[in-house]
Amino acid sequence: SCLVNIIVSKKLYKVAKDFFPNKTVYLWAPFLVATNYFLIWHSTQTKGYPFVALLGILSFYFFWKSKTIPYIILTVVGLYSHPWFFLMFGTQIIITFFLQKKMILTQLLICLLSIPSLISLFTLTAQGVSDWEGIISISILWESLKYITLNQSFIYFGALIVACYYIWFEKNIEISSVFFALVIYAFIPPVSAVFLSLFSPAYVAGRYEVMVLPALALIMAWLLSNIKNNFVQIIIAGLLVISTFQAVIQDREVAVSLTKYDDKVAANQLYKKIKNGDIVIATDMSYSPFDYYFHQLNSVEEKQFKFLSFPKEISQHPAWRSLPKMVADKEKYKQEAKDLVLQIIQDKEFKQSIWVIYYSSSPINDFL
Secondary structure, eight states: OOOHHHHHHHHHHHHHHHHHOOHHHHHHHHHHTTTHHHHHHHHHHSSHHHHHHHHHHHHHHHHTTHHHHHHHHHHHHHTTTTHHHHHHHHHHHHHHHOGGGGHHHHHHHHHTTTHHHHHHHHHHHHHHTTGOOOOOOOTTTHHHHHHTTTHHHHHHHHHHHHHHHHHHHHSSSOOOOHHHHHHHHHHHHHHHHHHHTSSSSSTTTTTTGGGGGHHHHHHHHHHHHHHOOHHHHHHHHHHHHHHHHHHHHHHHHHHHHHSSHHHHHHHHHHHHOOOTTTTEEEEEGGGGHHHHHHHHHHHTTTOOEEEEEEEEGGGGGGTTHHHHHHHHHHHHHHHHHHHHHHHHHHHHSOOHHHHHHHHOTOGGGOOO
């Protein structure tokens, strides 16, 4: 992900250079991405949001340049990478009707190629894969804005006021069509997600905003490029660098404190206590991390124990669960708990000790 973050900065320089003749814009754009702590933080995680952000800006670039083959390839890959890419692709369709009518047939082909991904998305949504995102309101957009400018909100807000001040008094300012297209690209996906969330959860603040961050960086870069005072620009750039370093240091301290006790530490401590013939039952979402760490530990010091999941289905899709649907079908899980106990009683090989990794916040686990 860190490598992807570097590539995003590099490609944003190229995109800004092609879209805007003003040299300051294509210097500001990669700088804003490189000092954006929200994107830096996501680049240290095992989630693919920066990758989708890269696909998004490249897809938009080739779309605007009418380069059909790379546009089709990158957009289709994006549509199979994350559901929000459908929202970003939707903004391109909107832009097509106003500014890029010659791309309509290309987009129809992309729609046909993305049908399997769309069917899969609807299937998973119906199963409750996004239920954890919960109900939201329009206020999430303000919350998202605070995330995008994480630890730098006052700097961005102050820089925006200064930029608007210079733009207000600039008589010969010209706003290009690509700037309007970028505004649509940056703002329509989150607004659309709010609307879709009225029917099915589609938005959680602090994650998906990364995908439209390159477009927002380009918009902000254009605004900052209109500040004609070099000294003011240097001050803004300096404050962004300082705030980024402070945020990284604070995050490192938090990360160090969290590693004192996490899933890895818990798995190591439990593994030392497990003996041959034991049974370990992981409840709820604890199955996936403990399965991973147990597998690593068992490759060094092999132990013969049975590792089970309750509910059993969590082991089949360890990355999510729909608690509302499970509560609605609670009789099924009550019976599964009884069957699991009976299975353990009848097991003559594995019954030395029984360990339960218990997640107390889930009412389903009470059945066990």
